[in-house]
Amino acid sequence: MKRLVSVSLSFVFVMMVCGLVFAECDGFIASKASNKYHMADCSIAKDIQADDEVCFKTQEEALKAGYAPCDICKPEEKIRVVGSKDSDTYHLLTCDLVKKIKPENLVEYSSPLEAVKLDRLPCEICKPPKPKINYIKYGRED
Numbered sequence: 001m002k003r004l005v006s007v008s009l010s011f012v013f014v015m016m017v018c019g020l021v022f023a024e025c026d027g028f029i030a031s032k033a034s035n036k037y038h039m040a041d042c043s044i045a046k047d048i049q050a051d052d053e054v055c056f057k058t059q060e061e062a063l064k065a066g067y068a069p070c071d072i073c074k075p076e077e078k079i080r081v082v083g084s085k086d087s088d089t090y091h092l093l094t095c096d097l098v099k100k101i102k103p104e105n106l107v108e109y110s111s112p113l114e115a116v117k118l119d120r121l122p123c124e125i126c127k128p129p130k131p132k133i134n135y136i137k138y139g140r141e142d
């Protein structure tokens with residue numbers, strides 16, 4: 001019995017090592033040395049040392065872990081966000097508040113930029129990316 005346990009333990013260990021060595025990141029890549037995350041094909045992401053590399057399947061995971069979108073590859077332009085017809089905030093799809101939005105009131109935006117252009121504000125709870133583009137407001141009377 002003891003032998004069986006140790007065999008299966010070493011099997012798990014081998015699987016873990018293989019996973020670490022061969023796992024290609026097909027989502028979003030961040031470096032432990034910075035606070036930015038990147039598209040897998042970003043030139044900066046390619047320079048991240050394998051030891052420092054952190055892989056996220058989704059941007060929601062990267063944001064939750066405290067990373068901000070890269071200014072060069074701009075992954076936040078590819079994230080979908082949602083809002084409600086009744087409110088002026090936009091959310092990540094994973095936000096708890098999204099679950100409370102009635103399906104008939106749900107509005108989907110192709111990117112945070114899209115949402116901001118429509119005068120939506122980022123949710124304080126899920127903290128979706130906020131485009132740093134001030135010219136959106138330029139020339140408009142408030």
Ligand SMILES: [Zn+2]
Nearest residue numbers: 038042070073
């Ligand atoms: Zn990047």
Ligand SMILES: [Zn+2]
Nearest residue numbers: 091095123126
């Ligand atoms: Zn939210």
